[in-house]
Amino acid sequence: MEYSTKETSEKYSNITSLWRANSSSSSVIDAETSPVHVGPQNSLKENDKIEKLFGQPEGVDFKQYSGYVTVDPIAGRALFYYFVESPQDSASKPLVLWLNGGPGCSSLGGGAFGELGPFRVNKDGTLHSNQFSWISEANIIFLESPAGVGFSYTNTSSDYNFSGDSTTARDSYTFLVNWLERFPEYKASDFYLTGESYAGHYVPQLAQLILVHNNHPKKTIISTINLKGLAIGNAYVDFESNMKGTTEYYWSHALISDELYNKIISTCNFSTPSSASKKCNAYLDQIDEEIGNIFLYNIYAPLCNNRSLSSTSISEVDPCLPSYIQSYFNVPEVQKAMHANVTNLPYPWESCNSTLNLSWKDRPLTVLPLLHQLMKSGLRIWLYSGDMDVVVPVTDTRYAIKKLKLPVKTAWHPWYLQGEVGGYVEEYENLTLLTIRGAGHFVPTYQPNRALAFFSHFLSGKLLPKE
Structure with a gap:
């Protein structure tokens, strides 16, 4: 559900690719509580400390770490992370894990250096500070998961034959357990799971696994993870809702014709993808023809081309930013500073692994139903949505919530930031829906100030102001 800089945006967002995906119907992963690998972490924290990133601006007043955590020593499977401590009172701030989606896309190239992290990449390969970084509110881990994404790797090539939702959740949990041994000062911290897009699968599946292990009667050496809540942006959580919501968004935003829209809704039964008719598929194929060459992750954003100028203003997003990020992480000095690519991977760093995406094994x-279970656990659950995204649009999220049949606690209303409407919010029983006005799929990229305001209120559990 996210894009690679080497592919057109249609690669992951084409509505027909989801329709024809080999998806399983199961909604709850096998939350096994078999022994989890916990390796020795002595001195590894100091080894992971970043002295200075390549191209880093002056005046950095926070600690950064990055490196590998082994999740399977027999297979030689290790996940790469980048961790940033909050500049002020880090010990009192919560711990947050951020996951980009795909499946197969990097949280390093996405969340860390393109959205909510402390830096953005310039055209010349240097970095500039992100004044609206979420690290002002929390200590944040950005994880490249599963193996095969970004710098994360395995020495057992057959591992890639089993990549899917279940294996990703188990490896991410194993990563967390070992990371907390490496950084034991955060074991008692309030912990939140966040992410976007296909993290609509990753986040609730990992949350379920955490709760199962937390409550397992025979747990021994594994510490309890103090999970408090989940926040997922433009979350892909339900196939039928995504198909209906995406088609409606195309039409309601004047991207496709009335004729095509009416043909799709009268022909396609999105609740049974395995029985899709040839006529339905033919109509879905026409969508790309009618919408033309636009950036589906923000339908009003310009495309990256040779005439694009580099922007160093956080409020003006350079459409070529993904290309700058791609180049940055392939610079040897960058990799050395971040303790990355220590095994000399036989391929370059890429923002998304399209091969992994296409070979994904379990994609419920x-x-x-899993979200419904998590709501009963008392976790704080927020779904937020940039309203200019057509890949997982707000219409998708609203259809998904409707299927949950939740009573409304606080009716739909605008929320404000600095005297302007920042978006809209509706609070349900054990779930909050919030939109960010003027944002695309990558919400903190396009509306950093509003995104930071949302994140701060999510952590505090308070709705944003009505005026």
Whole structure:
């Protein structure tokens, strides 16, 4: 559900590719509580400390770490992370894990250096500070998961034959357990799971696994993870809702014709993808023809081309930013500073692994039953949505919530930031829906100030102001 800089945006967002995906119907992963690998972490924290990033601006007043955590020593499987401590009172701030989606896309190239992290990449390969970074509110881990994404790797090539939702959740949990041994000062911290897009699968599946292990009667050496809540942006959580919501968004935003829209809704039964008719598929194929060459992750954003100028203003997003990020992480000095690519991977760093995406093994059609279970656990659950995204649009999220049949606690209303409407919010029983006005799929990229305001209120559990 996220894009690679080497592919057109249609690669992951084409509505027909989801329709024809080999998806399983199960909504709850096998939350096994078999022994989890916990390796020795002595001195590894100091080894992971970043002295200075390549191209880093002056005046950095926070600690940064990055490196590998082994999740399977027999297979030689290790996940790469980048961790940033909050500049002020880090010990009192919560711990947050950020996951980009795909499946197969990097949280390093996405969340860390393109969205909510402390830096953005310039055209010349240097970095500039992100004044609206979420590290002002929390200590944040950016994880490249599963193996095969970004710098994360395995020495057992057959591992890639089993990549899917279940294996990703188990490896991410194993990563967390070992990371907390490496950084034991955060074991008692309030912990939150965040992410976007296909993290609509990753986040609730990992949350379920955490709760199962936390409550397992025979748990021994594994510490309890103090999970408090989940926040997922433009979350892909339900196949039927995504198909209906995406088609409606195309039409309601004047991207496709009335004729095509009416043909799709009268012909396609999105609740049974395995029985899709040839006529339905033909109509879905026409969508790309009608919408033309636009950036589906923000339908009003310009495309990257040779005439694009580099922007160093955080409020003006350079459409070529993904290309700058791609180049940055392939610079040897960058990799050395971040303790990355220590095994000399036989391929370059890429923002998304399209091969992994296409070979994904288990991709449940819905995780709504799992979300429903998590709501009963008392976790704080927020779904937020940039309203200019057509890949996982706000219409998708609203259809998904409707299927949950939740009573409304606080009716739909605008929320404000600095005297302007920042978006809209509706609070349900154990779930909050919030939109960010003027944002695309990558919300903190396009509306950094509003995104930071949302994040701060999510952590505090308070709705944003009505005026």
